[in-house]
Amino acid sequence: MAEIRLKNVSKRWHNFVGVDNFDLDIADREFLVLLGPSGCGKTTTMRMIAGLDDISEGEIWLGDRMVNNLEPKDRDISMVFQSYGLYPNMTVYENIRFPLRVRKVPKELHHEKVMQAARMVELVDFLERRPAALSGGQRQRVALGRAIVRQPAAFLMDEPLSNLDAKLRVSTRAQIKNLQHTLKVTTIYVTHDQIEAMTLADRVVVMNKGVIQQVGTPTDIYDNPANTFVASFIGSPAMNLVSGDIENGTFRGPGITIGGLQINVKGPVTLGFRAEDASLVFEGGELGAEIYSMELLGEATMASFRMGDQLVSIKSGKEYRAEIGDVVHAAIPASICHLFDARTGVRIARTPGN
Amino acid sequence: MIVNKRRRPLPLTVLSTTFVLLWVLMAAFPFIWTVWGSFKVEQDFFSRDSWWFAIEGSRTIAQTGSAFTGDGYYGAWVLRDFFSSVVNTVIVTLSVVVVSLTFGTLGGYALARSGYRYTFWLLMLALVFRAMPHITLVSGYLLPFFEMNIWGHLPTAIIVLVAINQPFTLWMLHSFFLSIPKDLDESAMVDGCSRFQAFRLVVIPVMWPGVITTGLFSFLLAYNDFAVTAMLLSQPNQTMVPKIASFLGTIQQEGNVMFAVAAVVSATAPLFVLVMFFQRQIVSGLTAGAVKG
Ligand SMILES: Nc1ncnc2c1ncn2[C@@H]1O[C@H](COP(=O)(O)OP(=O)(O)OP(=O)(O)O)[C@@H](O)[C@H]1O
Ligand SMILES: [Mg+2]
Numbered sequence: 100m101a102e103i104r105l106k107n108v109s110k111r112w113h114n115f116v117g118v119d120n121f122d123l124d125i126a127d128r129e130f131l132v133l134l135g136p137s138g139c140g141k142t143t144t145m146r147m148i149a150g151l152d153d154i155s156e157g158e159i160w161l162g163d164r165m166v167n168n169l170e171p172k173d174r175d176i177s178m179v180f181q182s183y184g185l186y187p188n189m190t191v192y193e194n195i196r197f198p199l200r201v202r203k204v205p206k207e208l209h210h211e212k213v214m215q216a217a218r219m220v221e222l223v224d225f226l227e228r229r230p231a232a233l234s235g236g237q238r239q240r241v242a243l244g245r246a247i248v249r250q251p252a253a254f255l256m257d258e259p260l261s262n263l264d265a266k267l268r269v270s271t272r273a274q275i276k277n278l279q280h281t282l283k284v285t286t287i288y289v290t291h292d293q294i295e296a297m298t299l300a301d302r303v304v305v306m307n308k309g310v311i312q313q314v315g316t317p318t319d320i321y322d323n324p325a326n327t328f329v330a331s332f333i334g335s336p337a338m339n340l341v342s343g344d345i346e347n348g349t350f351r352g353p354g355i356t357i358g359g360l361q362i363n364v365k366g367p368v369t370l371g372f373r374a375e376d377a378s379l380v381f382e383g384g385e386l387g388a389e390i391y392s393m394e395l396l397g398e399a400t401m402a403s404f405r406m407g408d409q410l411v412s413i414k415s416g417k418e419y420r421a422e423i424g425d426v427v428h429a430a431i432p433a434s435i436c437h438l439f440d441a442r443t444g445v446r447i448a449r450t451p452g453n
Numbered sequence: 454m455i456v457n458k459r460r461r462p463l464p465l466t467v468l469s470t471t472f473v474l475l476w477v478l479m480a481a482f483p484f485i486w487t488v489w490g491s492f493k494v495e496q497d498f499f500s501r502d503s504w505w506f507a508i509e510g511s512r513t514i515a516q517t518g519s520a521f522t523g524d525g526y527y528g529a530w531v532l533r534d535f536f537s538s539v540v541n542t543v544i545v546t547l548s549v550v551v552v553s554l555t556f557g558t559l560g561g562y563a564l565a566r567s568g569y570r571y572t573f574w575l576l577m578l579a580l581v582f583r584a585m586p587h588i589t590l591v592s593g594y595l596l597p598f599f600e601m602n603i604w605g606h607l608p609t610a611i612i613v614l615v616a617i618n619q620p621f622t623l624w625m626l627h628s629f630f631l632s633i634p635k636d637l638d639e640s641a642m643v644d645g646c647s648r649f650q651a652f653r654l655v656v657i658p659v660m661w662p663g664v665i666t667t668g669l670f671s672f673l674l675a676y677n678d679f680a681v682t683a684m685l686l687s688q689p690n691q692t693m694v695p696k697i698a699s700f701l702g703t704i705q706q707e708g709n710v711m712f713a714v715a716a717v718v719s720a721t722a723p724l725f726v727l728v729m730f731f732q733r734q735i736v737s738g739l740t741a742g743a744v745k746g
Contacts, residue, residue, distance in 0.1 A: 149643055150642075150643075151639050151642070151643070170642070170647065170648075171639075171642040171643045172642055172643070172644075172645045172646060172647060176643065177643060177644070178640070178643045180636050180639070180640055182634070182636050183636070184634075184636035184637060184639060184640030185640075186637065186640075186641075186655055186658075186659075187637075187659055188658045188659050197641075197644055198644040198645055201641075201644060201645040201646050201650060201654065202644075202645040242640075245640075245644070
């Protein structure tokens, strides 16, 4: 049980920057999710915390210890590897027991702890098998079981659910959440599945190309994206982004005009709004265009429009029907709109009184 | 296997079986011939008149009263003390295998896991030393060994043999270690192992086939070596191969050649036992690298 502090941590290989100036305090017992596209440096960050990769710059603190120069074994963490890292010559039982064995946990406790972990990841029927005789999802659960068999200062989980089927993923997700709650262990969890991030996290860190884009609660990140990258990465579908110009509080883009926005902004901007916040109307509205495509999602219907070179999606009730090519209108009130700097992509905050 | 056999057309089966049988016969014949001949007297086995004598053994019957004789073995083992060279061989080969495997696994692992460029050059250098004829090394060592007064002793020969063998074991084990994913050591270290514990508890158990295969090659090198042991060992410390050579080379005395033949058979037998015993590990070790790339 410990807080984890990363102070301006960077990782470079020659001139390639894997993680750039990562600065974050993770509270004790916090569930932190690292979210980002493939290759953005999530695994690298974890490996630095675990002590498997050297840190090019900065400091990592576990509790009150600076661990930059500590061996992985002395950092008291357990990790689920993206590639499992199971021991092929040992049975599932021995794999899960291994951390207890090398950490000199009293022998008489082993069986009970292993069985408890195995039950938690539903592997009781496979204890005598070797990893080679397991499916990808079962192997992943062995890795998970091996991580939770003892109570470390922190859990590091690198996409521990990526190979499970949809049903098992939901139940294991719930188990991990519950486990973290009961064990009260600081957890860093890597994923590029945003539903996982949203459901599990106390706080989410969105990364891109090695740089932290935004840190915040799931709601925060969803409602107030810090820049266009976060806006276009979070949510399904992602936030609609339309480029255009703003003057006197009125935004004008291709086929779209929205009034009542901040009046202190002027010039080219990117406007964003979420598909489910806007609505389709018969008359008026801020947008009028031909439907480019219709998607039936089950619980809703989604209409897409082609505005210039961008695709804009708007959700509507599940009974809504229209044909491709029909001209429809959409209401996009200023209150649901976010403005971003057209060049840097950074959010333009709404200052009081504007 | 059975399914395959049933599907294969008959002529092909006949052809391939014949080929394999022929090959086995050709490969095994010299050995079988030597084993057979080792129970004859020299005038039969090395007869200039006809090779038929070796089969019938008429002179063996004339000299000893029976078609087979153990005189060769008696001469080699009892009269010429072949046993002490067997003991020497055991000491030399075991030491060479143990020492080369110890350094080979540790060094091969370190080289395989090191991210630095110099590993490549180290391995290249090792290859150069391996490629040199053994005799060049030995002739260079000879004078210093005389002067240091360590010539003729078993440890001296062991050190030289290890030096000759080490580059090869290093290379071989290095490539075996490369085929073992890094995650394995890494998860072991996170689980609480030191680097060395990860090596011992997790990597080596997976490496057994590779270690055994490499060990076998080291064994064969030390067991079969002539150049080093012949030049560096004194008469009482000789291993089997130079001893056999000395049976042949000393002043011609009747029966000496047959001592050599009997000794050759005695020296070959353990190899068969060994290969049969480790057969499975050797095959899996030889193919493991190939499959994993
Ligand atoms: N040993 C290395 N040498 C050079 N570059 C590396 C090395 N390891 C990783 N990288 C680079 O660092 C970047 C970050 O890699 P990382 O494994 O952290 O990505 P990730 O966020 O975990 O992606 P994924 O979701 O695909 O697992 C990648 O662009 C990768 O190519
Ligand atoms: Mg990764």
